[in-house]
Amino acid sequence: MTDDTVNALVSPEGSLEILSSHEVNRLKDKSEGGLYRLFRQCALAVMNIGTETDDCKDLMDLHADFDLRLIQQPRGLKLELINAPASAFVDGEMLRGIREHLFAVLRDIIYAHSILAAAPGFRRDDGETTTNLIFHILRNARVLRPGHQPDMVVCWGGHSISRDEYKYTKDVGHELGLRNLSICTGCGPGAMKGPMKGATIGHAKQRVTGGRYIGITEPGIIGAEAPNPIVNELVIMPDIEKRLEAFVRAGHGIVIFPGGVGTAEEILYLLGVLLHPDNRHIPFPIVMTGRQENAEYFRMIDRFIRNALGDEAADHYEIIIDDPVAVARAMKHGVESVEAFRREHQDAYYFNWMLTVDPVFQKPFDPTHESMRALQLDRDQPTYLLAANLRKAFSGIVAGNVKEQGIRQVQERGPFEIAGDPELLRPLDDLLAAFVRQNRMKLPGSSAYRPSYRIIDTTTQSTGTD
Secondary structure, eight states: OOTTEEEEEEOOSSSOOOOOHHHHHHHHOOSTTSSHHHHHHHHHHHTTTTOSOOOHHHHHHHTTTOEEEEEEETTEEEEEEEEEEGGGEETTEEOHHHHHHHHHHHHHHHHHHHHHHHOTTOOTTOHHHHHHHHHHHHHHTTOOOTTOOSOEEEEEOOSSOOHHHHHHHHHHHHHHHHTTOEEEEOSSSGGGTHHHHHHHHHHHHTTOSSOOEEEEEOHHHHTTSOOOTTOSEEEEOSSHHHHHHHHHHHOSEEEEOSOOHHHHHHHHHHHHHHTSGGGTTSOOOEEEEEOGGGHHHHHHHHHHHHHHHOHHHHTTOEEEESOHHHHHHHHHHHHHHHHHHHHHHTOOSSSOTTOOOOHHHHSOOOOOHHHHHTOOOSSSSOHHHHHHHHHHHHHHHHHHHHOHHHHHHHHHHOSEEEEEOHHHHHHHHHHHHHHHHTTOSSOTTSSOOOOOEEEEETTTTEEOOO
16 A cells, blocks of 8 residues: 555445345456456546546556455445545545445446346347336436426536636536536536536525436446546446436436537437437427537537538537527526426426437447448438447547547557548548547547547548548
8 A cells, every 4th residue: 555545444325235145246256257347447437536537548557456345244335445546535534425426336337237137038129128227227326206397407528628618517507507407417527527516506506405416427438537526426327328328318408518529429329319200209408509719619510410410410409609598598498398298298207218219329339440340331321320320430439549448459459440431431530630639539638649540431442530
C-alpha cells in the first residue's frame, strides 16, 4: 500500500447485504466465464471519480495492484479492498456516494447475470425478451416509480467539452430543475455532469426534495466515464445496446449537447428507433442545443443526418442555440405531450412499453475488424436499418477509443476499416475529422488522439482519415 492507496473493509448500505453461495462463487471466479474481472473493473472505475482519463485500459494498468474480496459474515456481506484509490476515502472512511455506487455495481452485475442464468431460453434476437430484461434491471434498481408524473429528461453530450460548453450544460440543467424536471445521463463528466449540477440548484430553489439524478452506464464504458458524484441512482446495464434502450424506455424527452462519436452513436440510435414505421405516432421530444459558438457544430450534425437519413429524420428534433430557458420550456411542453399520450393510450408513465425497438438495435454488436468492415453502409435498405448500421460504425470507433478490448484490437491489428457508399462515407469522414479538430475524441489534457478507424472508399480503394 502507498500514500495513494488504501486497504479497507466496506459494508453495503441498504441493499444487497446477502448473497447466495453461488453468487459469491461467480464473483470470485477469475476464469473467462466468471464475474471477478468484470466486477473489479467496474468497482475500480466508480472509485476513480474525477480522474482525468478516458482510457479504460490506462485506468486498469495504473491500478494493476488493486484487488477486492468478498467476505461472508454471519451478519452479512463485506468487501475487502486492497490498494484502493485513496481519493475514494476521507479520514479512512469511504465516501458515502462512492459506497452507494460500488454496491450498485455489485447489485446490477449479480442481478443481470442471475436473470440470464435463470432463463436458459433467452434469445438475443427476441425483442420482447430483451425489453423485459431491461425492465427488470431498472425495476430492481428502483428506477421505475409508479404513480409519478413524467419528468425524466435524458441529457446526452460529450465527456470531452470546453469549460464554456460545460457552463452552458449547467445553465440548461438549472432551467430544467426550476421546472421540476429530473435528470438522467450517461453518468460521467462533461455534458453528463453539467445538467445534473445545474438541476441541483434549480431543485433547491424550488425546494424539491429527493431530486433524481440517474446515471445509466455499462461495463465497457464505465472506466472511461466514471460516475460523477452527483449521480444518486446508478444503473449498470449489461451492454451499450441495453443502455441505450433503457434511456428511451425510462426517459420522457432528450436534450443533446455537443459531443463526439459517442453522442453521434446515441443520436443515430434514437433517430433509427423513431424512424421505425410503428413509432411514427409516438411523441418523444428531442432538443439539440449549445452555445452560439456551437451553431456550426449542429449545422454539421443536421447536414449529416439529412444526407444519410433524409428530412423525415430531422423532423424529430429541433435545434435551439444559446437559450437555456427556451430549451427547458420546449422540453417541459414535450414532456406534457408525452404524459397526455400515455394517459390516452393507458401506457405506463415510468416505462415506454408502446415504443417498438427492432431487434437490430438490441443485439449486442461486437466491434472487430471483420464486423466493422462488413457493415452495410448504403441506401439499399430501410432508413431505420441504415441508421442502425451507422450507429454500429460509431460504436466501433468508441470501442477503439476508450474500451479496453477495442483499444487492444486496434493496437494489435491497426485501425478498424469502414467501407460503403462514398455518398454516405465522405460526410461521415468529414464529421469525424471535425470531431478530432474540435478535441471531442479525448479528454482535454489527455494523451493525443490516435485514430481507431480508417474510412475506405470502395470505388478507388483509397483511405480517408488515418
